[in-house]
Amino acid sequence: MRRAVIIGGGISGLSTAYYLAKAGVEPTLIEARAHLGGVIRTDTLEGCVIEAGPDSFLSAKPWAMDLIRELGLADEVIGSNDHLRVTYVVKHGKLVPLPDGLMMMVPTKVMPIVASGLLSWPTKLRMGLEFFRRPPAVRPKDRSVSEFIEDHYGREAVEYLAEPLLAGVYGGDPSRLSVSSVLPRFAELEYEYGSLTRGVLDQRRKLKRSEASAPLFRTLKRGLGHLIETLTGAIGSRMEVIQGHADAMEKTPAGFRIRVNGAWLEASHVVLACQAYAAAPLAGALDPELGRCLESIPYSSSMTLALGYRRQSFGQSLKGFGFLVPRKERRTMVACTWVGNKFAHRIPEEWVVLRCFVGGLEDSFLRESDKTIAAAVRAELSAIMGVTAAPELVRISRWPRSMAQYTVGHESRLKEIEQRAARIEGLSLAGNAYYGIGVPDCIRLGKQAAGRITSASES
Numbered sequence: 001m002r003r004a005v006i007i008g009g010g011i012s013g014l015s016t017a018y019y020l021a022k023a024g025v026e027p028t029l030i031e032a033r034a035h036l037g038g039v040i041r042t043d044t045l046e047g048c049v050i051e052a053g054p055d056s057f058l059s060a061k062p063w064a065m066d067l068i069r070e071l072g073l074a075d076e077v078i079g080s081n082d083h084l085r086v087t088y089v090v091k092h093g094k095l096v097p098l099p100d101g102l103m104m105m106v107p108t109k110v111m112p113i114v115a116s117g118l119l120s121w122p123t124k125l126r127m128g129l130e131f132f133r134r135p136p137a138v139r140p141k142d143r144s145v146s147e148f149i150e151d152h153y154g155r156e157a158v159e160y161l162a163e164p165l166l167a168g169v170y171g172g173d174p175s176r177l178s179v180s181s182v183l184p185r186f187a188e189l190e191y192e193y194g195s196l197t198r199g200v201l202d203q204r205r206k207l208k209r210s211e212a213s214a215p216l217f218r219t220l221k222r223g224l225g226h227l228i229e230t231l232t233g234a235i236g237s238r239m240e241v242i243q244g245h246a247d248a249m250e251k252t253p254a255g256f257r258i259r260v261n262g263a264w265l266e267a268s269h270v271v272l273a274c275q276a277y278a279a280a281p282l283a284g285a286l287d288p289e290l291g292r293c294l295e296s297i298p299y300s301s302s303m304t305l306a307l308g309y310r311r312q313s314f315g316q317s318l319k320g321f322g323f324l325v326p327r328k329e330r331r332t333m334v335a336c337t338w339v340g341n342k343f344a345h346r347i348p349e350e351w352v353v354l355r356c357f358v359g360g361l362e363d364s365f366l367r368e369s370d371k372t373i374a375a376a377v378r379a380e381l382s383a384i385m386g387v388t389a390a391p392e393l394v395r396i397s398r399w400p401r402s403m404a405q406y407t408v409g410h411e412s413r414l415k416e417i418e419q420r421a422a423r424i425e426g427l428s429l430a431g432n433a434y435y436g437i438g439v440p441d442c443i444r445l446g447k448q449a450a451g452r453i454t455s456a457s458e459s
């Protein structure tokens, strides 16, 4: 076995490194930033656990929990406080609760929809009638999420449910996002049942009781940064880390050579675990069309702002997880999480922390000063929530071009990327650009890349 080089030290690259080291292959990892973990970073200020990037992962996807168990962190796992789960949506400047029983944007309970102030009567009626929709005769082609949800539940369901829910995850635009890639389960349910509501209800009946009662999100008490520290510690000296920007890659008779900090590094296997646009020039030097395909995957930029207040000066009590701001009502903020309510153990009793997510941005906003950004967000918090107190803690984290956007046609782009990458022996791709934006899918892809390398070296 010769050298395996991983480019990118986010959770995708670190998972690859971990599973390689576990199988006896000691990788070299190249990371441009001064710290490992990519967009995963936890800061602890005044005892408040503040996530700069992701704050949790979906329980339904097993790969993050599998890794956490292997690392001996199972006792550190906490679930979202789902008994307190109310998420609000801003409508005409006011906070209106999302009706109970929604599975993303699919309604599964009648009375909460009937009673909801979020949707108009024509939308409620349409949601009810959707139950009787028949399956299509042929499998529908890929469409945008907007077209798909509008077709099932009407325009208002796009504007006040799908758009804010997805903007909070992707920082993206549902009129461009692909339903087959972003909501693959719903696309399948449509094909099988016709009605999404009937499909979701039927699937739910088949769930095991343990699955049905699992919290929607899980995370670590001390933050996801703890996962990165433990993962890095578990790999230990079995991984060589080079801090630098891999800026060129060439094919050699024995595999590859990669340039970093002006020196060339030989490798038999390379895993590009960086953003697709960063992988593009490297892979493009071996296959220009592969480079173009990778470059064509768009990314959105985002930012998180954590604002911390002493409870006695905050001036109100919060019931629920936070709120979403639909594009129609948006100025800057997409979502705001009331951190201490969503997760226990994160915020000491005497503090209140509001974590605001700003996404789908013009990159120029990212370059504004902390003062300007905090002032814009505080003005919105005042208008929406009536918060006028000055925060005592402010932590802003900027994430330029960090979230891949699975736009319409993503699946066919991936097919071409996969076919082309497979022709370059020893090359693998991992990261959030391909088969899932969330932490669990990134871990899954990292593990798969490691598996390909170890099985190639065994054969």
Ligand SMILES: Cc1cc2nc3c(=O)[nH]c(=O)nc-3n(C[C@H](O)[C@H](O)[C@H](O)COP(=O)(O)OP(=O)(O)OC[C@H]3O[C@@H](n4cnc5c(N)ncnc54)[C@H](O)[C@@H]3O)c2cc1C
Pocket (backbone or CB within 6 Å): 007, 008, 009, 010, 011, 012, 013, 030, 031, 032, 033, 037, 038, 039, 040, 052, 053, 054, 055, 056, 057, 058, 244, 245, 246, 247, 273, 274, 275, 278, 279, 302, 303, 304, 399, 402, 403, 430, 431, 432, 433, 437, 438, 439, 440, 442
């Ligand atoms: C603000 C925010 C909130 C999120 N919230 C959630 C959430 O709550 N739950 C969830 O599941 N997911 C969430 N996500 C998504 C998830 O966190 C990411 O998709 C995932 O962490 C990406 O990991 P990655 O390793 O693929 O990429 P990154 O973390 O982006 O790491 C890629 C690394 O590659 C390095 N790199 C790039 N090019 C080179 C080069 N040429 N040479 C060397 N190094 C290079 C970069 O410096 C970077 O560190 C969120 C993302 C963001 C930005």
